[in-house]
Amino acid sequence: MIHDLIRYQFDDKSSLKRENVLLVSLGCSWGKCAFCDYQEDKSSSVLACDSVNKKVLSQVRGIETGSSCLDVTCSASYTELPFTTMNYIRNTCVEKGIKTVILEGHYIFRDSNKFYVDFFKACGIDVLFRCGVETFDENIRETILHKGLPNVTPEDIAQHYQWINLMFGMNGQTFDQLRKDIEIGLKYFERINLSIYTSVKGGPSRDVNSITEFYGSDYYKELSENPRIDIFDEWDDNNDHNVGHDI
DSSP: OOSSOOOEEEEOSSSSOEEEEEEOBSOOSSOOOTTOOOTTSBOSOHHHHHHHHHHHHTTOOGGGGTOOEEEEEESSOGGGSOHHHHHHHHHHHHHHTOOEEEEEEOGGGGGGHHHHHHHHHTTTOEEEEEEEEEOSOHIIIIIISOOSOTTOOHHHHHTTOSEEEEEEOBTTOOHHHHHHHHHHHHHHOSEEEEEEOOOOTTSOOBOHHHHHHHHTSHHHHHHHTOTTEEEEOTTOTTOTTOOSTTO
16 A cells, blocks of 8 residues: 555646545556556555545545535556445445546446446436546557557447546657547547656656647647646646645
8 A cells, every 4th residue: 555645635627626536446457557656555455445445535525615526546447446435435425415426447347337327326426437548549558558458449438438548748659649649539538637647667758858848839728728628747846737746
């Protein structure tokens, strides 16, 4: 388990204001993504997971914030949270007047989505599902990032997920590729989370020059003003993107 992570945030900079919680999972069964350094944020003990997750969820304020949306992430997929934790999530939503919960998971768990829709719908709560795609360039996604989506098309993903994660800023990526990713993302999905890449041990390098160029471009301004896109950067100097260790 990683103990210095920020586990609760209220994102009031997005066009969709929402509370974000980072919970502890039982572990990522895929565990091969080259850009991920959160895989050790896990426990084999359901009791240990629940102990942390209950404390995190106790910070959720719901309609007191003026928002009724809860965004749930963990070091794995939502299917790899203890189901007792999932009960705590649903109970928190009911108690705090939350009407929409976002669950993030790997494409390999897509067939589980319908069960969670029914689980939350029983309490009048809608579910949106987000999939980590990172890029639609399959060579980068599979050869470099080891994402585990071989031969999967945007149409395939859109059958099961309404939101996606994209990533930009690693060596080998270009503005043209980013533009293509965003264009595809907006065509097939309701919303895009664009993460600016953070270097991790054993992973690709962060392309500081490309990121600096991106932030100085008209394209960045265009994406920043698009209500369907949120941009996250753990390493931005001023924490303009409301995420990560730099709060």
